[in-house]
Every structure is written in structure tokens, then in C-alpha cells.
Amino acid sequence: MTRILPGILAMAAVVVASNILVQFLILDGLLTWGAFTYPIAFLVTDVMNRVYGAGPARRVVFAGFVVGIVCSLIGSQIMLEFGPAVALRVAIGSGVAFLTAQLVDVALFQRLRGGRWWRAPLVSSLVGSTVDTALFFTIAFAGFLSFGAMADEQIAWAQGPAPFMLVGPEAPLWLTLAVADWGVKLAVALVALVPFRLITGRILATPA
Numbered sequence: 001m002t003r004i005l006p007g008i009l010a011m012a013a014v015v016v017a018s019n020i021l022v023q024f025l026i027l028d029g030l031l032t033w034g035a036f037t038y039p040i041a042f043l044v045t046d047v048m049n050r051v052y053g054a055g056p057a058r059r060v061v062f063a064g065f066v067v068g069i070v071c072s073l074i075g076s077q078i079m080l081e082f083g084p085a086v087a088l089r090v091a092i093g094s095g096v097a098f099l100t101a102q103l104v105d106v107a108l109f110q111r112l113r114g115g116r117w118w119r120a121p122l123v124s125s126l127v128g129s130t131v132d133t134a135l136f137f138t139i140a141f142a143g144f145l146s147f148g149a150m151a152d153e154q155i156a157w158a159q160g161p162a163p164f165m166l167v168g169p170e171a172p173l174w175l176t177l178a179v180a181d182w183g184v185k186l187a188v189a190l191v192a193l194v195p196f197r198l199i200t201g202r203i204l205a206t207p208a
Contacts, residue, residue, distance in 0.1 A: 008059075008064075010044045014038065042189065042192070043121075044060065054109070075091070093135065093136045094136060097136035101128040129182065130185075141177075142174065165180070
């Protein structure tokens with residue numbers, strides 16, 4: 001456990017920071033600052049996987065999942081003008097998406113780890129990010145799902161029509177938010193290859 005403690009602390013920091021920064025909107029509400037910190041979770045998972053293997057990487061993921069649940073519970077008790085800071089559907093979507101996407105990332109990385117150094121982290125992060133975005137925004141905001149009248153009312157703002165990506169034809173707002181978020185995740189996955197290479201190289205070069 002001691003050897004993966006830095007990974008657990010890093011994952012916890014990413015989850016906590018993202019839960020805080022998601023409250024701050026940018027680009028006319030198209031994104032939040034949390035969109036830029038959350039994808040770093042995939043970097044943490046991939047570093048742990050490369051250095052210590054799939055088992056320890058999964059333990060880091062589960063630690064992050066627990067921290068995320070705690071953040072959601074706290075957020076659900078903070079009341080804002082239009083309801084709790086973390087709505088029920090958002091909390092469920094966040095937990096399901098995080099755990100599923102991170103475990104997919106671990107599994108893909110493990111399958112591809114024998115190839116070129118960049119292949120496993122890039123492919124696993126891209127696929128994991130796509131799974132994360134699809135699950136989160138569908139569970140949290142899609143109109144064809146219902147979690148009860150009160151839960152649905154809390155996220156009704158995301159189901160209203162809005163110009164797609166601010167300039168296109170009208171579509172449910174959550175679709176625009178999903179595509180914008182997905183684009184940031186893909187960009188971060190590419191940029192994260194640099195710190196991945198540097199961090200893993202340094203750790204693996206250090207005598208045990």
C-alpha cells in the first residue's frame with residue numbers, strides 16, 4: 001500500500017479539485033474548469049499501471065471512487081439557488097462513469113502494455129474518456145432516462161434547446177456540453193503523454 005500511496009493521494013487530489021472546479025463556468029457555460037483537471041485521473045491511473053501493474057492501478061481507482069462518493073455526499077448537502085450543488089442524477093452519473101471508464105482504461109492499458117510506450121496510455125485514455133463522457137452525460141442529463149420527478153427537475157436546465165456548440169442548430173444543451181467535455185478529454189490525453197513519459201521514466205529509473 002505504501003508504494004501506491006502517492007498515486008492514491010494524486011487521484012484524491014484530482015477528484016476533489018475537479019468537484020470544486022466544476023462549479024466555475026467558462027466560455028459562456030460551454031465548459032467548466034473541472035473539465036481540464038478531471039482527465040488527469042487517467043494519467044494517474046496509467047502511471048500506476050505502467051509502474052506497478054493492473055492490480056495496484058485498480059486500487060488507486062477504487063480509492064478515487066470512494067473520494068468521489070464523499071464529495072458527492074457533501075455536495076448534495078450544499079443548497080444553492082436552484083437546488084443542491086450536486087443533483088442526484090449527476091452524483092450517480094459521476095460515480096458510474098468514473099469507475100467504469102477507469103476500469104476500462106486499466107484493462108486496455110494492460111492488454112496494450114507490450115507495445116510502443118505511447119500506445120497503451122494513449123489508446124486506454126482515449127477510449128476511457130469516451131466511455132466516461134457517454135456514461136456521465138447520458139445518466140446525468142438525458143431526457144429518455146428518469147430518476148423520479150424531483151431528480152429530473154434538478155437537471156431540467158440541461159435538457160432545454162440551445163444552439164449546438166453555440167453556433168449550430170438547436171439541440172438539447174447537454175449534448176453540447178458532452179461534446180465540449182469530450183474534446184477537452186481527448187486533448188488532455190494527448191498532452192498527458194509528455195508527463196506520462198517523464199514520470200514513469202523517472203520512477204522506473206530509480207532503484208527500489
